[in-house]
Amino acid sequence: MNHDASPPGPAGPPRTTPLAGLAVLGTVMFGVAMLGVAVAAFLSFGMFVRMLSVPLRTxxxxxxxxxxxxxxLITLAALPVAALTAWALARRRRALGTTAAWQRSFAEVGIAYGTVPWVWIxxxxxxxxxxVPGRLSLVPLQDLATMGSAGIIGNLLVLAALGALAPLRFAALRSVPRVLALAAACSALIEVAQLVLRLDRVSSVDDVLLNTAGAGLAALVSRPWWRSLPRTAGTRTPVAPAT
Structure with missing residues (x-):
């Protein structure tokens, strides 16, 4: 028996397994799947396929x-790239001893993948x-009747990935009110950008309300995953000092 061996150091926080990372990715894909279900509900499958094939034919x-x-179509084509990027980033972080490597990596990539296309649209x-000059609509609930079901669902999904995954990535956002505040600020910036850039779009307070509501609902969906996480988290796994 080696009596000179140093006693084991304090156990670090448990590492997030690949299964947890896949669960986070599943949250991202929930938003994408909801988009597909919404489109399929209002359009026939054949029309949906033809819609995606338009860029290929033009x-x-x-x-x-x-x-x-x-x-x-670009978003669908980028899905394997996004998944591979998240996997590579998580492997890199695990090699460096970063805690919650899978959770952090899939959340970061998921926020970008699930938000950028919607903002782009x-x-x-x-x-x-x-x-034409910029147009403002500041009366709450006035534009809902003209949006239609597709417009309402689309607005709910704009910041849904951010609402679902930001609390998993950032400890400071592990609160539904904070997610709502962040989403409202982001949505307001989008509307201001539409107005300032004169994009011939209506900058509506209803868009902000729906974007914020979608983020809040998504945060509630992912809440079972993030509410038990610590409010603060280190970035490295503690290592016992060498003797």
Whole structure:
């Protein structure tokens, strides 16, 4: 028996397993799946397929980056890249001894993957962009009747990934009111950008309300995963000093 061996150091916090990381990715895909269900509910499957095939049949960069069809197809094509990026980032962090490597990596990539396409869609300019003045609608609930079901669901999903995954990544956001405040601020910035850039879009308070509500609902869905996490978390696994 080696009496000179140093006693084991204090056990560090348990590492998040790949299964937990996959659960976080599942939250991201929940939002994407909801989008697919919403589209399928209002359009036939054949029409949905034809919609996604439009960019493939039209070699015009504007169709790819300036229409919902093109952005949806790019988002679907980027899914394997996003999953691989999250996996590689998590492996890198685990090698460096970072705690909760899978949780942090999948949450970061999921926030970007689930939010950027929606923000991109909200910034698509209308036909009168740069010509017509910006339009404001500051009366709450006035625009809901003109949005239609698809518009309401789309607005709910704009910041849903942020609401679901931000509390998993950032300890300071492990509170539904804080998520709501962050979502409201982000949505207001989007509406202000639409107005300032004169994109021929209506900057509506109803968009802010729906974006914020969607983030709050998504935070409630992911709450069982993040409410038990510590409010503060270290970035490295403690290592016993060498003797």
């Amino acid at each position: 070699p015009d960069w504007h169709v790819w980056v300036g229409t919902f069809n093109g952005i949806a 909200t910034m698509i300019p209308g036909s009168g962009a740069g010509v």
